[in-house]
Amino acid sequence: MMNQDHVLxxxxxxxxxxxxxxxxxxxxxxxxxDSSGNIQQxxxxxxxxxxxxxxxxxxxxxIFTSFDSNxxxxxxxxxxxxxxxxxxxxxxxxxxxxxxxxxxxxELTNSLVPGxxxxxxxLITTRTGxxxxxxxxRFREVVTLSERLSEAYRxxxxxxRPEKSSVERKVMQKEEFVEQRRVALEKYLRKLVSHPVIGKxxxxxxxxxxxxxxxxxxxxxxxxxxxxxxxxxxxQLFGSESVAVDLNDVTQPARSGRDLLRIFKxxxxxxxxxxxxxxxxxxxxxxxxxxxxxKLMEFEQQLSNVSQQAESxxxxxxxxxxxxxxxxxxxxxxxxxxxxxxxxESQRVRAADMRxxxxxxxKASRLYRELxxxxxxxxxxxxxxxGTMLAINNAFSDRSSALLTVQTLSxxxxxxxxxxxxxxxxxxRIFGGDKTRMRKIEELKEAVRVTESxxxxxxxxxxxxxxxxxxxLERIDKERQSDFQxxxxxxxxxxxxxxxxxxxVWEKLAEETSTYSSNNS
Amino acid sequence: MNSSQRSSSGASLSPRSPSSSQPFLSVSVSDPVKLxxxxxxxxxxxxxxxxxxxxxxxPEKIVIRRYSDFVWLRDRLFEKYKGxxxxxxxxxxxxxxFRFSAEFIEMRRQALDVFVNRIASHHELRQSEDxxxxxxxEEETMxxxxxxxTGIFKKPSDLMQIFKDVQSKVSDVVLGKEKPxxxxxxxxxxxxxxIFELENHLAxxxxxxxxxxxxxxxxxQSLSDFGKAVKLLGASEGNALGKAFSELGxxxxxxxxxxxxxxxxxxMSFEEPLKDYVRAVQSIKATIAERANAFRRQCExxxxxxxxxxxxxxxxxxxSDKVAEAEREYHExxxxxxxxxxxxxxIVKLMNEEIGRFQEQKTLDMGIAFHEFAKGQARxxxxxxxxxxxxxxxxxxxSSSQ
Numbered sequence: 001m002m003n004q005d006h007v008l009x010x011x012x013x014x015x016x017x018x019x020x021x022x023x024x025x026x027x028x029x030x031x032x033x034d035s036s037g038n039i040q041q042x043x044x045x046x047x048x049x050x051x052x053x054x055x056x057x058x059x060x061x062x063i064f065t066s067f068d069s070n071x072x073x074x075x076x077x078x079x080x081x082x083x084x085x086x087x088x089x090x091x092x093x094x095x096x097x098x099x100x101x102x103x104x105x106x107e108l109t110n111s112l113v114p115g116x117x118x119x120x121x122x123l124i125t126t127r128t129g130x131x132x133x134x135x136x137x138r139f140r141e142v143v144t145l146s147e148r149l150s151e152a153y154r155x156x157x158x159x160x161r162p163e164k165s166s167v168e169r170k171v172m173q174k175e176e177f178v179e180q181r182r183v184a185l186e187k188y189l190r191k192l193v194s195h196p197v198i199g200k201x202x203x204x205x206x207x208x209x210x211x212x213x214x215x216x217x218x219x220x221x222x223x224x225x226x227x228x229x230x231x232x233x234x235x236q237l238f239g240s241e242s243v244a245v246d247l248n249d250v251t252q253p254a255r256s257g258r259d260l261l262r263i264f265k266x267x268x269x270x271x272x273x274x275x276x277x278x279x280x281x282x283x284x285x286x287x288x289x290x291x292x293x294x295k296l297m298e299f300e301q302q303l304s305n306v307s308q309q310a311e312s313x314x315x316x317x318x319x320x321x322x323x324x325x326x327x328x329x330x331x332x333x334x335x336x337x338x339x340x341x342x343x344x345e346s347q348r349v350r351a352a353d354m355r356x357x358x359x360x361x362x363k364a365s366r367l368y369r370e371l372x373x374x375x376x377x378x379x380x381x382x383x384x385x386x387g388t389m390l391a392i393n394n395a396f397s398d399r400s401s402a403l404l405t406v407q408t409l410s411x412x413x414x415x416x417x418x419x420x421x422x423x424x425x426x427x428x429r430i431f432g433g434d435k436t437r438m439r440k441i442e443e444l445k446e447a448v449r450v451t452e453s454x455x456x457x458x459x460x461x462x463x464x465x466x467x468x469x470x471x472x473l474e475r476i477d478k479e480r481q482s483d484f485q486x487x488x489x490x491x492x493x494x495x496x497x498x499x500x501x502x503x504x505v506w507e508k509l510a511e512e513t514s515t516y517s518s519n520n521s
Numbered sequence: 522m523n524s525s526q527r528s529s530s531g532a533s534l535s536p537r538s539p540s541s542s543q544p545f546l547s548v549s550v551s552d553p554v555k556l557x558x559x560x561x562x563x564x565x566x567x568x569x570x571x572x573x574x575x576x577x578x579x580p581e582k583i584v585i586r587r588y589s590d591f592v593w594l595r596d597r598l599f600e601k602y603k604g605x606x607x608x609x610x611x612x613x614x615x616x617x618x619f620r621f622s623a624e625f626i627e628m629r630r631q632a633l634d635v636f637v638n639r640i641a642s643h644h645e646l647r648q649s650e651d652x653x654x655x656x657x658x659e660e661e662t663m664x665x666x667x668x669x670x671t672g673i674f675k676k677p678s679d680l681m682q683i684f685k686d687v688q689s690k691v692s693d694v695v696l697g698k699e700k701p702x703x704x705x706x707x708x709x710x711x712x713x714x715x716i717f718e719l720e721n722h723l724a725x726x727x728x729x730x731x732x733x734x735x736x737x738x739x740x741x742q743s744l745s746d747f748g749k750a751v752k753l754l755g756a757s758e759g760n761a762l763g764k765a766f767s768e769l770g771x772x773x774x775x776x777x778x779x780x781x782x783x784x785x786x787x788x789m790s791f792e793e794p795l796k797d798y799v800r801a802v803q804s805i806k807a808t809i810a811e812r813a814n815a816f817r818r819q820c821e822x823x824x825x826x827x828x829x830x831x832x833x834x835x836x837x838x839x840x841s842d843k844v845a846e847a848e849r850e851y852h853e854x855x856x857x858x859x860x861x862x863x864x865x866x867x868i869v870k871l872m873n874e875e876i877g878r879f880q881e882q883k884t885l886d887m888g889i890a891f892h893e894f895a896k897g898q899a900r901x902x903x904x905x906x907x908x909x910x911x912x913x914x915x916x917x918x919x920s921s922s923q
Contacts, residue, residue: 484765496910
């Protein structure tokens with residue numbers, strides 16, 4: 001995420017800048033620059049932005065008409081999209097989320113050690129039509145929400161939650177870090193809310209509405225202890241006595257702790273898959289999917305590249321603005337110097353010229369800074385989509401693990417069947433039956449039945465996830481198209497508009513110094 | 522600023538358009554050619570002189586000169602015309618020499634052209650014999666003169682020492698430490714302070730101007746990289762959006778070129794004049810040092826003369842036979858002292874004239890530089906606005922085809 005802070009630094013040089021502009025305002029300059037000398041937030045941008053010598057309609061106008069009074073591009077505003085397609089819809093569809101008012105609270109512990117640790121809570125306000133709900137949440141609860149959503153909505157492209165980022169936490173100032181987190185949380189929740197499926201989820205609703213402690217378990221993997229014997233499915237695969245299979249487990253990927261044995265099995269299977277030693281029992285991914293995945297990977301790489309270059313561009317744009325400002329200041333000082341005790345008329349003339357140069361340079365410098373702030377906003381879309389790519393990768397891994405489960409169960413079935421066969425062959429050779437072996441065969445047949453139902457579940461789950469993947473990719477693709485269109489347009493309009501304004505500044509200076517032009521000798 | 526204020530000398534400031542009845546001297550420095558190999562490499566310039574001065578050979582003369590010849594000329598003028606602000610020459614630059622880029626060569630040529638023309642338009646300097654030699658002599662003669670002089674002349678380090686002395690003396694006076702061998706002219710002190718401070722201010726402006734050039738180059742490079750990356754993204758996107766990206770990428774690359782071009786313009790038309798201004802101020806500092814020397818010499822000789830006078834009177838009193846010798850020495854010294862006084866007073870008079878001329882000239886020079894700066898930046902900004910604007914209809918087309 002691009003750091004906007006480095007654009008908005010205030011320096012004591014602004015005092016000198018304002019010296020220049022104060023005198024200039026007396027000329028009735030219609031640039032509308034705030035003469036307070038403070039760094040401008042884009043929202044305070046020129047109230048009357050048009051110089052009389054800009055031909056209307058110019059693209060400078062185009063910029064400012066597309067901004068609402070806050071100076072933000074309407075198309076960039078993240079008021080939630082209600083489902084896919086056309087906007088508005090019913091009032092209840094439109095949820096506005098804001099995260100505010102971070103407060104520090106103390107950790108309640110019963111420990112004897114004094115001085116507990118503290119954490120921050122954030123006020124999360126949900127506005128739906130006319131009604132409003134506010135809850136206080138801490139970051140840990142956000143993590144819980146995100147984990148539960150991942151479990152419940154496999155295959156969906158779920159927005160990635162903000163990082164825990166413990167390194168940044170140590171390095172940054174507390175207020176800075178808290179503010180950064182607040183912004184990130186707001187963005188995250190807004191994205192969740194605008195997702196056509198997740199936005200309507202129960203987990204999210206609980207998070208946003210229920211006061212007090214979040215009524216969601218941290219994860220279904222409650223007892224992640226090595227010794228936990230509650231390994232239901234894997235025990236089946238282990239081949240010991242039959243236990244009722246919790247089919248829900250089949251619909252979850254293997255996790256650490258209690259699913260250890262399952263992990264081992266699936267690992268073995270994935271190795272088998274990789275080495276191609278045994279033919280996979282389920283047809284490998286469909287061609288179309290593999291192609292799409294490759295394309296997405298390629299796209300992600302290019303996107304990452306562009307994003308990097310965009311950051312550089314912003315940096316160099318800012319450098320330009322800074323140097324221009326410093327040049328302006330140097331000329332302000334020169335102007336003062338030459339004006340004080342000027343001995344010759346030519347000195348006074350030169351001082352006046354230098355003042356004009358200083359004014360132009362300082363104005364241009366501000367324009368660069370404003371331009372940059374806007375550029376950051378537009379190009380931030382690129383960063384956002386890198387986050388989306390991450391979410392897509394998660395959705396793809398849901399699919400892979402589901403497939404792996406299916407394949408593992410297939411292998412198991414195959415191996416069970418072959419063991420039964422072997423036993424039956426051996427047993428048939430013994431006249432009168434082989435009690436031990438017969439019992440074994442019965443056990444195995446029971447295992448087969450159980451495994452078969454598990455496999456049916458796994459198959460269903462896999463198909464479901466595949467369909468989620470597909471519909472999500474389609475949805476995201478459409479959104480991305482329109483998002484990027486807007487981004488491009490915004491970026492270009494921005495650049496054009498500010499270039500126009502800068503041209504006006506320099507043309508004025510050219511006019512002021514036109515007596516020196518070679519045409520005028 | 523009307524034209525009568527532009528030049529205090531009678532010479533035309535546009536040396537290319539002389540009138541036949543008026544005396545004129547017009548010079549151009551052109552056609553840089555790289556000669557020699559490796560470390561010995563140097564640039565030679567063609568110097569064309571057009572004149573109707575009687576002392577000069579013919580209406581037109583072309584000679585070949587190199588950088589050190591210009592240095593020779595400057596050093597000679599500095600020695601001969603104390604009190605006059607000798608136009609500055611571009612720095613020696615040991616590093617760039619090896620690279621000898623096209624831009625560097627052009628900048629140097631331009632600076633040398635300005636240098637010679639300033640001399641040619643100065644009412645006193647243009648009459649210099651050394652100038653005549655420089656403009657007319659055969660290459661072998663120049664070579665001889667050039668190598669002959671380097672041994673005798675002050676090395677830059679000596680000049681630096683003088684600057685430091687003057688600087689410390691100025692600050693001494695400012696701090697109130699009176700040293701008897703200094704002028705006590707309040708106006709002059711003011712001027713000295715002004716010159717020293719001016720150099721600082723100008724150096725800062727020049728520094729930022731140079732950085733601005735760099736920023737243009739950097740931003741240009743960045744736009745180019747950005748454009749390439751965007752084009753690749755467009756290619757992997759395919760469809761109408763991909764096309765939009767490609768267009769954006771191409772525009773970025775176009776703008777990158779514009780920025781690089783403007784960077785060079787900025788360097789030549791804005792940063793170089795500022796640098797030139799700084800050099801001019803440094804040249805004035807050298808003149809200030811010369812004046813201090815002349816003043817000291819005048820005082821020393823006056824002192825010595827007094828002592829000699831006292832001694833002579835003593836000898837006369839005792840009717841010594843050394844009287845004749847002493848009398849002779851005394852008269853010699855008196856002549857020297859009068860000469861030193863005359864030298865000093867000339868310097869003072871010249872400086873007073875020069876300073877007014879200098880201020881006027883600089884206002885004009887900077888005015889032109891500012892104008893070019895403004896034009897260049899306006900040109901760049903308009904180019905950028907046009908380029909982006911032309912992209913918008915294409916973007917609309919891409920999105921409507923969705």
